[in-house]
Amino acid sequence: MSVEALQEEAIADVKQRIDAVKAELSRFIVGQDDVVEHLLWGMVAGGHVLLEGLPGLGKTMVVRKISEVMDLQFSRIQFTPDLMPTDITGTNMIQPNDQDGQSFVFHQGPLFSNIVLADEINRATPKTQSALLEAMGERTVTVMGDMHTLNEPFFVLATQNPIDLEGTYPLPEAQMDRFIMKINVAYPTQEELKEIAVRTTGTSGQALEQLVDASFVMQANQMAKQVLVADQVLNYAVTITMATHPDNDHATDDVKNYVLYGSGPRGLQSLIAIAKVRALFDGRYNVSIGDIKKSAVAVLRHRIFLNFEGEADRVDKDQLIEDVLVSAEERA
DSSP states (O other): OOHHHHHHHHHHHHHHHHHHHHHHHHTTOOSOHHHHHHHHHHHHTTOEEEEEOOTTSSHHHHHHHHHHHTTOOEEEEEOOTTOOHHHHHEEEEEEEOTTSSEEEEEEEOTTSSSEEEEETGGGSOHHHHHHHHHHHHHSEEEETTEEEEOOSSOEEEEEEOOTTSTTOOOOOHHHHTTEEEEEEOOOOOHHHHHHHHHHHSSSOOOOOOOOOOHHHHHHHHHHHHTSBOOHHHHHHHHHHHHTTSTTSTTOOHHHHHHEEEOOOHHHHHHHHHHHHHHHHHTTOSBOOHHHHHHHHHHHHGGGOEEOHHHHHTTOOHHHHHHHHHHHHHHHO
16 A cells, blocks of 8 residues: 555544544534534644633533543643642652651642643632643643653643633733633523533433544644645745734734734744644645634634723724734735
8 A cells, every 4th residue: 555545544544533523522512513623623733722711611521521532631620819839730748768768759730631621720820820831831840840741642721711700810921822722612502502401401421432542642643743734825824923913014904003912933833733633634634725714713812912902992803813814815
């Protein structure tokens, strides 16, 4: 069998297994198809994902069920104002040793899992939020000068409440940029709300089948990295990223009027990574312009910072990005 045939077979296998994962999740999760799709994109791309929505919309349950179907080690951290950094990283404790003495032994915190659900991450103080930065960026934690390597694969899937709710702390820009995507979780429709009630208030449970494991996720990640990106597509992604800056020639009038800072290089890297995964999930070995357009809003919305006028006028960042996409396509 030729190399091309082997690649096509491997891509088809990934697509088939991902489709099976989504179908299995739909047996329990109602009306969150886009959220599930974007979460899977982010995980196969090897990134962390931030979900924002009002309490009670099922953000926590979606993450938990994904860990079940993908057979990944799961831990949940409920962020509160009194949570300390060592509560999530772990700490050294004195224990008896074999020489009838005592020594420090490191006890792992909940970060040592494949999927870490950082629940209501913006209810913790900035000190505890910053403790996640090393883990998210370097896949390590340092306690009392000793560096400890986290498990592979490692994902922080964080949830946050809208910032205007009581008791929330804005995430610092550096930490926001660590998330490969930000997903807005919408309120369910009337029919979806009815189905949720039916599925969750009855006597029958919904045990989901484990369909893939950590090795599949890492294998799919390596395959996604090999997906090809033509120069034309790459230039389009670069144009979009640069157009989020108010001083750029490609910026729209609204970006120039309402944006303080646009996306940095990590935004472009994330955009390409997600577009590659989207192409892989679609059974293709090359990224299209459509992959970039479908990925841009979720990748860039948390990397655009409004100026005073933009905040005062409650400018919609998603609409800003949509306008940038239209403008970039007209220039192409």
